[in-house]
Amino acid sequence: MSENILVIGGGPAGLNAAVMLSELGVNVALVERDSFLGGNPKKFKYKFLFPDMQPADNVIGELIKKAESGGNIKVYYSSEVSDFKENGKKFDAVIKSASGSETKTFDSVIVATGFEHFDPARDAKYSYQLFDDVIDIKDLERMMGENNFVRPSNGKPPKKVAFILCVGSRDRHVGNQYCSRVCCTVSVKQAIEMREHFPDCEAYIFYMDIRTYGFFEDLYWKAMEEHDVQIVKGRIAEITSGPDNTVVCKGEDTLLRGPFEIPFDMVVLASGMEGGPQSPEISSKLGIELDEHGFLKPENVTLSPFKSNKPGVFLAGACTGPKAISDSITEGAAAAMNAYTYAVKNR
Amino acid sequence: MALEKHDKDKENSGGGRPVAEKGEHIVARHLIEDDNIKEEKNLVIDGVDVSGRWNTFIISRVDSDFDRSFFEEIKKTVAGSRINRCWQCGMCTASCTVTPLYRRFNPRAFIYMMQLGNLKELKKYIDVAWRCVGCYKCSQRCPKQVNPAEMMEALALVIKKYFPEEVKTKLKLDEEVKKIYEDMIIGHGRLDLAKLHTSAMQKSGRTKELLGKIERDTIFKMAKDGRAFSILRLGKPHNWSRSKEAIENYLRKLNTIENGEAGV
Numbered sequence: 001m002s003e004n005i006l007v008i009g010g011g012p013a014g015l016n017a018a019v020m021l022s023e024l025g026v027n028v029a030l031v032e033r034d035s036f037l038g039g040n041p042k043k044f045k046y047k048f049l050f051p052d053m054q055p056a057d058n059v060i061g062e063l064i065k066k067a068e069s070g071g072n073i074k075v076y077y078s079s080e081v082s083d084f085k086e087n088g089k090k091f092d093a094v095i096k097s098a099s100g101s102e103t104k105t106f107d108s109v110i111v112a113t114g115f116e117h118f119d120p121a122r123d124a125k126y127s128y129q130l131f132d133d134v135i136d137i138k139d140l141e142r143m144m145g146e147n148n149f150v151r152p153s154n155g156k157p158p159k160k161v162a163f164i165l166c167v168g169s170r171d172r173h174v175g176n177q178y179c180s181r182v183c184c185t186v187s188v189k190q191a192i193e194m195r196e197h198f199p200d201c202e203a204y205i206f207y208m209d210i211r212t213y214g215f216f217e218d219l220y221w222k223a224m225e226e227h228d229v230q231i232v233k234g235r236i237a238e239i240t241s242g243p244d245n246t247v248v249c250k251g252e253d254t255l256l257r258g259p260f261e262i263p264f265d266m267v268v269l270a271s272g273m274e275g276g277p278q279s280p281e282i283s284s285k286l287g288i289e290l291d292e293h294g295f296l297k298p299e300n301v302t303l304s305p306f307k308s309n310k311p312g313v314f315l316a317g318a319c320t321g322p323k324a325i326s327d328s329i330t331e332g333a334a335a336a337m338n339a340y341t342y343a344v345k346n347r
Numbered sequence: 348m349a350l351e352k353h354d355k356d357k358e359n360s361g362g363g364r365p366v367a368e369k370g371e372h373i374v375a376r377h378l379i380e381d382d383n384i385k386e387e388k389n390l391v392i393d394g395v396d397v398s399g400r401w402n403t404f405i406i407s408r409v410d411s412d413f414d415r416s417f418f419e420e421i422k423k424t425v426a427g428s429r430i431n432r433c434w435q436c437g438m439c440t441a442s443c444t445v446t447p448l449y450r451r452f453n454p455r456a457f458i459y460m461m462q463l464g465n466l467k468e469l470k471k472y473i474d475v476a477w478r479c480v481g482c483y484k485c486s487q488r489c490p491k492q493v494n495p496a497e498m499m500e501a502l503a504l505v506i507k508k509y510f511p512e513e514v515k516t517k518l519k520l521d522e523e524v525k526k527i528y529e530d531m532i533i534g535h536g537r538l539d540l541a542k543l544h545t546s547a548m549q550k551s552g553r554t555k556e557l558l559g560k561i562e563r564d565t566i567f568k569m570a571k572d573g574r575a576f577s578i579l580r581l582g583k584p585h586n587w588s589r590s591k592e593a594i595e596n597y598l599r600k601l602n603t604i605e606n607g608e609a610g611v
Binding site: 125166170171172173208233234235236237238250251252253254257258259261 | 434435436437438440441442443446447450453455456484487488489490491492
């Protein structure tokens with residue numbers, strides 16, 4: 001008899017976990033809340049991934065293909081875990097989908113519920129949703145994915161674009177004190193893409209710190225050295241409307257010690273990551289701990305970042321904190337290994 | 348080496364080399380402060396006349412230490428207790444109401460100078476450092492909740508303590524603003540923030556924004572929840588005539604003292 005393992009969430013982490021378990025001969029139930037697999041990268045149509053600019057489809061599409069063709073994976077689309085109980089060392093879960101509810105017993109569980117993009121409208125000073133030409137990185141990613149890079153207000157290509165970093169991150173005022181890790185690199189990547197495809201369009205990045213950690217630093221150098229992306233030190237305090245249908249960024253150049261109010265055709269907000277409503281929900285449903293940032297809490301951040309405080313329930317991907325896609329995929333594999341070991345031990 | 352200073356002006360009173368201004372020949376003179384230039388007008392070394400530009404010396408502008416005791420002092424005050432939180436992002440200056448009017452008023456830079464105890468630098472801003480109008484936009488937006496608005500209060504107190512002489516001589520009162528405040532207090536017994544805001548906007552020529560969406564919404568909101576009318580109903584404070592008299596007495600007395608000191 002082969003093991004039964006429940007994977008909650010069909011993003012990069014959950015997909016990789018499911019695929020690996022399936023290859024081990026495990027029966028996997030993959031529960032996905034959307035009607036498609038691929039998580040946020042698919043939902044917001046990410047086009048190219050940093051650091052090597054490979055098409056997102058190479059990664060996400062590949063994982064989806066494997067998951068959908070793998071014989072041992074049963075995917076439940078538009079579904080959720082509506083009830084969850086411990087049963088000795090095993091778990092009884094009710095999977096609710098459009099076609100009805102199904103109760104099954106699982107040997108172990110992998111939670112990969114991911115993150116939500118911070119909604120910049122919550123920070124009113126950036127006038128997101130007030131001005132059409134203020135968008136955020138996920139909107140830009142979608143625009144690029146759809147080959148439709150124009151100003152939303154008039155449909156014309158922009159000539160001057162500002163990127164604002166740390167929107168919804170590192171800010172007590174909005175309640176998120178952590179760094180979202182990837183927004184710097186994503187912004188730099190998008191600036192490069194933009195300059196590559198639209199060389200007439202100037203790119204400015206307003207930053208407090210540029211955190212393109214590790215080898216992502218290469219992208220940051222490339223943006224400046226090969227694409228003339230200009231960086232300006234200072235956080236933007238206000239976005240207002242300007243003359244000739246522009247949006248004005250009001251800020252301080254902290255290096256030159258002076259205030260500025262500069263009009264741009266388009267502003268891209270590097271909104272960060274949040275645990276979203278799904279994290280507290282899954283935390284109470286499964287009886288696992290939530291951390292002070294609104295993400296799921298690992299048992300030990302360094303030694304076992306993929307374990308929850310409940311034996312048999314494992315964590316993978318951005319549900320435990322902001323993460324790059326590659327990290328999520330790695331954690332998916334790590335959680336799969338651990339979930340498998342647990343299942344075999346308690347057979 | 349014989350070092351000899353003598354009164355050359357007297358000797359050469361009949362003509363000779365014209366005497367240049369101190370540091371006049373330095374090319375980028377505007378970058379160097381007066382106090383940092385050492386130059387003897389008349390100097391003879393070993394019988395060689397090295398007066399004026401021949402002995403010019405510029406004192407190093409390299410700071411040799413951070414004065415942490417100053418930081419500790421600020422941190423102990425109520426208004427400045429969060430000074431250790433600031434990471435210099437510039438959100439405060441970017442939000443500031445005053446900075447567009449007085450470019451040298453820069454809360455972020457002031458907080459940094461206070462963190463490092465750089466009194467030498469702070470001293471240069473005595474004339475503008477008091478300009479905070481207390482709109483609290485910075486404190487509302489600060490990502491680290493430093494509360495820069497109150498930090499400016501701490502700054503003002505520090506300046507008053509360390510540079511009492513400069514405060515007296517360099518600090519120029521904005522008579523117009525003073526008049527607005529005084530008239531409001533003595534006339535009505537209260538500060539009318541709406542009126543203050545209006546006069547400030549008019550003063551900076553931003554009359555168009557007075558009819559902007561935020562203003563309209565605020566007026567509508569205050570009319571709706573009754574605050575606008577409750578202010579009218581409040582009237583003057585209790586026993587205002589006596590308080591008013593006391594304030595006027597105090598101001599008169601203050602004026603007499605100031606005039607007396609100035610020898611008027």
